[in-house]
Amino acid sequence: MHHIDDLRSAPHPILGKIWFVGAGPGDPELITVKGRKLLEQAGAVLFAGSLVDQAATFYAPADCIIRDSKDMTLEEMTDWLVEQAQHHETVVRLQTGDPGLYGALIEMTRPLTAEGIRWAVVPGVSSAMASMAAAGESMTLPEVTQSVILTRVEGRTPMPPGEDLASLAAHHTTLCIFLSITLLHKVETGLRAAGWPENAPMLVVHKASWPGQERIVRGTLADIKQRCREAGIVSQAMIVASPTLGASDWPDLVRSKLYDPTFTHRFRKAIA
Template sequence: MPGKIWFVGAGPGDPDLLTVKGRKLLEAAGAVLFAGSLVDQAATLFSPPGCEIRDSKDMTLEEMSAWLIERAARHATVVRLQTGDPGLYGALIEMTRPLTAAGIEWAVVPGVSSAMAAMAAAGETLTLPEVTQTVILTRVAGRTPMPPGEELEALAAHKTTLCIYLSITLLHKVQDALRAAGWAEDAPILVVQKASWPGEEKIVRGTLADIKRRCQDAKIASQAMIVASPTLGAADWPELIRSKLYDPTFTHRFRKATETQND
């Protein structure tokens, strides 16, 4: 019987942000195919001696599929180590369809996305009560077009948190879309390059008007998350609307209200 292929999310770059399950699979792997252009090679250090390790950055989809199928014939556990989470911009279904057709079992181990890592690095929150309760993970059209109705301008019109992937080289398009959607020139924008990467992380804060210049000054032109959100900077606001979950005037099934709201 062939082995099982695991698609493991390596997280945003720091090997310590691998899940425990992902690390255990790496420690048991007979072969690992990792995305070397995006995943810190240190993540492969968890693999055992004698493990077949291959960097996929120069491979086509067909070559990766063939490599995985060949290794599954030799090893009980094969790992495809991907940046962030395999299901987000990870070509997951493109890679698993040939495996299914070949009768090879596969499964996915989720990983920390760079959107979460970027906000964590900057000490920001994706949501706030009565500010925004919605997060949109998206990108702008480049060589890969956006489906109809998913243009950034249309999504930005909701004025929720936007985590914009794969778009730092198209930052001018991001600015144009936000302006067209009615965002103010002083709207806060956050850019984090290589979130969580030891010694390589860069955090740039700016506004819609000046974020491109600030990124140019910081020499950020790749591997960066762009966040536009009405929550940015909330740590310095004079007042916040409290979360009902922790409000002493709010009763839920684990706690009765201990105070009453003053009129």
């Protein structure tokens, strides 16, 4: 296997292009049309087997070289992609959700750019959106919150200054908390420190959109950890804390101005 430092003397010129494709949250039908087309013409696919449903690789041709990356280091993955690009016009790195969110995109593309290797990114549906869709919830509501924070709590990866959960939660907006289900106690501590009440609604979605595997747990700040423990949810889950949760059962809602008959915009005149 060639290392990037040796590419200038490699026996095969770099002819192919490496595509970083977001596979979406789990359901293979939630990959974008562009992502699926790239898989259908790919000569080689490197997929995140520990996170991406293997069904997503079924779109690849029968003679496509398919490799699971779950046992590879970052350097090994980059070397594999580069080697395949010497033999195939289209090489795909297929990863969960969106490549730009909690992935190693920049770490992988920097050496490619340095060597003049062509690459591009195809965005994917995030598990944050898929979780809210699964639960039939909205991230924003007029005069409730118009902001969404995508974050995580500190584990082995430290949080930058000012990004601890208590600081972010102080905005009392929608929080989609990734990679933190085993640190749910830290989530609770952060929310309480920011003044969230014990009856604040909470949502946890395990494997959002995965056919036959998706599970939804609803609760409050006071009991969500116990509910998740009872459900046996210990991995691959999105945690959502939001003042919008449960709005479908509220007696009253502020109307969206866009669809209010008394509101004028460039496509419709207000009805008096």
